[in-house]
Amino acid sequence: MTSTSYVARTNNAFILTETVKVAQLIHQGVTFDEIRQQVIEEDLFQLRSLASRRRALNTVFHRLQKVDLSYIKLLATGITDIRRLTNLFLILRSDLLLRELIDEVLLDKLKRLVYTVNPADLRTFFETKREQSPTITKWSDSTYQKTASNTVLVLVSAGLLQAIKPRGNYEIRPIPVPGALRQQLLLDGEELYLRLMLN
Known part of the structure; x- marks a missing residue:
């Protein structure tokens, strides 16, 4: 479901x-x-x-x-x-937002053989979603920030993203299921x- x-x-x-x-x-x-x-x-x-x-x-x-x-x-x-x-x-x-983050940012980058995600990539993705979705627009700034942060954290915890320097940058790590x-x-x-x- x-x-x-x-x-x-x-x-x-x-x-x-x-x-x-x-x-x-x-x-x-x-x-x-x-x-x-x-x-x-x-x-x-x-x-x-x-x-x-x-x-x-x-x-x-x-x-x-x-x-x-x-x-x-x-x-x-x-x-x-x-x-x-x-x-x-x-x-x-x-989690629709998580599915879209993977599809629109991670998979798009992998198609282009780019293996890093930077703060600007993430900011653009989340801000675009906020502009497009009446649901996300209604969230308070605090809810929006926490949700964005936790959405990325799920991918780090799952091992699909790994934090690299400088801070806020991530390496995309495709792992065999x-x-x-x-x-x-x-x-x-x-x-x-x-x-x-x-x-």
Whole structure:
């Protein structure tokens, strides 16, 4: 279920560790209510405030709902690269801005054999989206800045971008999608996401 609207991503951008922990519990047959109790009351995520625990849990639950159990299994049992890229796939499904950033900036540069992204590239992309989209135009400056920053941070956390000097510049790093995730995506007719993962 691919989202076709923009979502403000102001916190909990990648949270791989927390997503994996919940996927492992689901894989073991633990119920959502039991997971909620472990996160909120027993501090499974090791987050101090109750508000932080709730926010992180809501993000993870939203990410894992309506997902085929094969992706839960990949997150629960896969090696690090499989977990990282499965998590990226789940985020891509719900994040139109992230999909467009990859398509319009990263893939466009790779086509031209350019392997770096600079602050001007990112500023132009986000400002153009803000001008074109009534949804993004309505965001406060703070929400806009945090969402832009977190959108880039997702790509860094996933390993598709690597920070280089000078500050604010990134190297684009196409990584082969591990076989198990690649097969599952092809089986489910999700080839689009292989392209968005720079495969």
